[in-house]
Amino acid sequence: MSDLEVDRARNLQRVDEVVRLASITEGEDLPAEPFARIGAIVEKIAAERGVGAFDVSPRFPTALADVLRGRGLGIRWRPAPFVPERECKTSEEIEHIRAAVRHTEAALQAGIERIANAQIRDGKLTDGEVALTSEAVRLTINAELLARECFCTTVIVAGGEQAVDPHDRGSGPLLANRPIILDVFPRDNKTRYCGDMTRTVVRGEASDEARRMFLAVKASKDAAEAVVRAGIDGQDVHAAASKVFEDEGFETGVKDGRMVGFFHGTGHGLGLDVHERPRVSKTHDILKAGHVITIEPGLYYPGIGGVRLEDDVVVTEDGCENLCLMSCEPFEI
Amino acid sequence: MSDLEVDRARNLQRVDEVVRLASITEGEDLPAEPFARIGAIVEKIAAERGVGAFDVSPRFPTALADVLRGRGLGIRWRPAPFVPERECKTSEEIEHIRAAVRHTEAALQAGIERIANAQIRDGKLTDGEVALTSEAVRLTINAELLARECFCTTVIVAGGEQAVDPHDRGSGPLLANRPIILDVFPRDNKTRYCGDMTRTVVRGEASDEARRMFLAVKASKDAAEAVVRAGIDGQDVHAAASKVFEDEGFETGVKDGRMVGFFHGTGHGLGLDVHERPRVSKTHDILKAGHVITIEPGLYYPGIGGVRLEDDVVVTEDGCENLCLMSCEPFEI
Numbered sequence: 001m002s003d004l005e006v007d008r009a010r011n012l013q014r015v016d017e018v019v020r021l022a023s024i025t026e027g028e029d030l031p032a033e034p035f036a037r038i039g040a041i042v043e044k045i046a047a048e049r050g051v052g053a054f055d056v057s058p059r060f061p062t063a064l065a066d067v068l069r070g071r072g073l074g075i076r077w078r079p080a081p082f083v084p085e086r087e088c089k090t091s092e093e094i095e096h097i098r099a100a101v102r103h104t105e106a107a108l109q110a111g112i113e114r115i116a117n118a119q120i121r122d123g124k125l126t127d128g129e130v131a132l133t134s135e136a137v138r139l140t141i142n143a144e145l146l147a148r149e150c151f152c153t154t155v156i157v158a159g160g161e162q163a164v165d166p167h168d169r170g171s172g173p174l175l176a177n178r179p180i181i182l183d184v185f186p187r188d189n190k191t192r193y194c195g196d197m198t199r200t201v202v203r204g205e206a207s208d209e210a211r212r213m214f215l216a217v218k219a220s221k222d223a224a225e226a227v228v229r230a231g232i233d234g235q236d237v238h239a240a241a242s243k244v245f246e247d248e249g250f251e252t253g254v255k256d257g258r259m260v261g262f263f264h265g266t267g268h269g270l271g272l273d274v275h276e277r278p279r280v281s282k283t284h285d286i287l288k289a290g291h292v293i294t295i296e297p298g299l300y301y302p303g304i305g306g307v308r309l310e311d312d313v314v315v316t317e318d319g320c321e322n323l324c325l326m327s328c329e330p331f332e333i
Numbered sequence: 334m335s336d337l338e339v340d341r342a343r344n345l346q347r348v349d350e351v352v353r354l355a356s357i358t359e360g361e362d363l364p365a366e367p368f369a370r371i372g373a374i375v376e377k378i379a380a381e382r383g384v385g386a387f388d389v390s391p392r393f394p395t396a397l398a399d400v401l402r403g404r405g406l407g408i409r410w411r412p413a414p415f416v417p418e419r420e421c422k423t424s425e426e427i428e429h430i431r432a433a434v435r436h437t438e439a440a441l442q443a444g445i446e447r448i449a450n451a452q453i454r455d456g457k458l459t460d461g462e463v464a465l466t467s468e469a470v471r472l473t474i475n476a477e478l479l480a481r482e483c484f485c486t487t488v489i490v491a492g493g494e495q496a497v498d499p500h501d502r503g504s505g506p507l508l509a510n511r512p513i514i515l516d517v518f519p520r521d522n523k524t525r526y527c528g529d530m531t532r533t534v535v536r537g538e539a540s541d542e543a544r545r546m547f548l549a550v551k552a553s554k555d556a557a558e559a560v561v562r563a564g565i566d567g568q569d570v571h572a573a574a575s576k577v578f579e580d581e582g583f584e585t586g587v588k589d590g591r592m593v594g595f596f597h598g599t600g601h602g603l604g605l606d607v608h609e610r611p612r613v614s615k616t617h618d619i620l621k622a623g624h625v626i627t628i629e630p631g632l633y634y635p636g637i638g639g640v641r642l643e644d645d646v647v648v649t650e651d652g653c654e655n656l657c658l659m660s661c662e663p664f665e666i
Contacts, residue, residue, distance in 0.1 A: 003592045003596045035391050035410075058395065058397075059395070060394070061394075062391065062398040063392070080367065143479060146475050147472065151486075165341050264337045
C-alpha cells in the first residue's frame with residue numbers, strides 16, 4: 001500500500017500482512033509504465049516469499065499478466081466464482097440483505113406516495129403547478145435512501161413508452177393512466193450488501209390491456225417463486241415464469257424491429273453486488289440453499305407500456321423465503 | 334448487445350454498428366464458461382469482418398485475452414491513455430467540469446454552513462440536543478448534490494484525529510476547535526464529468542499549530558498554482574508545493590510508525606473520472622494545455638489534525654485558470 005493508504009489498510013485489514021510500497025520501491029530503478037512497474041514490484045515480493053505462480057480472477061488485467069509471464073511467473077485465471085464463498089450466503093449475510101431490502105421498500109414507498117399524491121391535468125401528473133417528472137420521483141427515492149445510508153446509482157422511474165425498454169431510467173413528465181415502473185437497487189453503505197426491488201403503478205385508471213399485463217406478471221412471479229428450491233435449475237424457474245405468459249397469450253419476440261413480451265431473465269443472484277451468480281434465465285445454473293436471488297418477470301409492449309414486479313428470495317432446501325414484505329398491489333393508485 | 338439492451342444501444346450509440354447478440358449465437362453450440370463463450374462470439378464476428386488482431390486497454394480481462402490468443406487472434410495491450418483524446422479537454426468538456434465545480438461548491442457551502450450553525454457543548458458540536466456527526470454533514474452535502482443531479486460515492490467529512498488519515502471518510506460526533514476536512518468529488522449525472530474540491534474549517538477557535546498549518550497549506554497551494562503551465566513537469570509543481578512546507582519547517586516522514594506531514598501527491602487529472610492522467614506528484618509527467626488538474630496540498634499531524642485545500646485548474650500555455658470561485662477562508666467559523 002502507498003504511504004497514503006498504508007495506515008488505514010493496517011487498521012481495516014483482514015489479511016496476514018500489509019506491506020508498505022515504499023519499503024519495496026525505495027532505491028530501486030523501476031520501469032515508468034504503470035503495469036511494467038507493478039510487475040517489477042510483484043516479482044520482487046514473490047521472489048522474497050518463494051512464490052512462482054498466481055491464481056487470478058478472469059478479469060485480472062491483461063497488461064499485468066503479460067508483464068508477469070514475461071518475468072517467468074505463472075498466471076492462471078480461474079473461472080468464476082473466484083471467491084466461491086460469496087455464492088451461498090451465511091445467515092449473517094442474509095440479515096444484511098434483509099436490512100437492505102427494508103431500506104429499498106421504504107424508498108419505493110416514498111416514490112409511490114409521491115406519485116399517488118400527484119394531481120392529473122390533461123393526462124399528465126402534476127405536483128401543484130409543475131409537472132411531476134421521473135427526475136423528481138427519483139430524487140424522492142434517493143433522498144430516502146440517503147437518509148438510510150444507502151445509495152442506488154440508477155433508480156428507474158420510467159412511464160409511458162419509456163417503460164417498454166426495461167433499462168431506460170426514465171425522464172421528463174410522467175403520464176396519468178399509464179404504467180410507471182419503479183426499480184430500486186441500493187447498496188447499504190454500512191454493510192455493502194444490496195437490495196433490488198421493482199413495483200409498477202398507474203396513477204389514475206389503467207387500460208384493460210395494462211391490467212391484464214399486471215395480473216399476468218404477478219401470476220408469473222408467483223409461479224416462479226413456487227418452484228424455487230435447492231437443486232432446481234434456474235432454467236426451469238425461468239420456464240415456469242415464461243409459461244404463465246405463453247398460457248395467457250402474451251407473445252415474446254421481435255415485432256416491428258424491436259423486442260416485445262418477456263425478453264429478459266427471470267432473476268439473478270444478489271449480495272455484495274446487485275448482479276452476481278447464479279443466473280435465473282435460459283442458461284443452465286443449479287440453485288443452491290443460501291443463494292439469494294431476484295424474481296422479476298416483466299412484459300413490455302409499445303403502445304401499452306411496461307410492467308415488472310421484483311422481489312428478493314432466499315433459496316432453501318424445500319422452497320424459498322421471500323425477504324420482501326411490501327405488497328405488489330394496489331396497481332392503480 | 335443482448336435483446337434487453339439492443340434497442341437502447343441503437344438509440345444511444347455513437348458507433349458504426351450495433352450487433353444483436355442473438356443474431357450471432359442462435360443455433361450455435363457455444364462453450365458454457367462466460368469468457369470462453371465471449372471468445373467464441375468475438376472470433377466469429379472478427380472472422381466475418383476479416384479482423385485478425387485487436388488493440389486493447391491494459392485492463393482487458395486476462396481470461397478473454399487467453400481465450401482469443403488460443404483461437405489465433407492477436408491481442409496487444411496499449412499503454413494508457415487508451416483513449417488519448419480524454420487527456421486534454423475540449424472547451425465543451427471544460428464547461429462541463431466548470432458546471433460540476435459549481436455544484437461541488439454549493440454542496441461544500443451547505444456542509445460548511447451546517448458546521449457554522451452548530452452549537453458547542455463540552456468541546457463537541459451539537460445540533461439542538463443531539464451531537465452533530467460526520468454522517469449528518471455528509472447527508473447535508475449529498476442532499477445538495479442529489480438535488481443537482483450529482484452524486485459523490487464517498488464524501489469526506491473528517492475531524493479530529495480522523496483527519497490525520499487523508500482518506501478516512503469520517504464518522505461520529507464532530508469536535509469543536511479542531512480542523513474538519515470536507516472533500517467532495519461528485520460526478521454530474523447529466524454530463525458524467527466530475528468536480529473535486531476540499532476545504533478545511535474549524536468551528537470555534539483553532540490552535541496556533543493548526544492555524545500555522547492552514548496558512549502553510551494555503552501558501553503551498555498558491556505556490557503550486559503559480560508554477561502550473563503547459564510544458565512543466567508535474568514533479569516540479571509537486572516540488573513547489575513541498576518546498577513551502579520545508580521552508581516553514583513542516584517535516585514529512587514516518588513518525589511513531591505512521592506517515593506525517595505532506596505524504597500524498599499535489600494533484601491529479603480530472604474529467605470523466607475523478608482520478609485520471611496526468612499525475613502531479615513525485616512521478617515525471619509533463620503538463621499540457623487543456624489538462625484539468627486538482628491542486629490539493631495537505632498537512633497531517635497526530636494530536637493536531639489534518640488540513641487540506643483543493644481547487645481544480647485548467648492548464649494553459651502560460652499558466653492556469655482556476656475553475657473554483659469559492660474562497661478557502663474563513664478557516665475559523
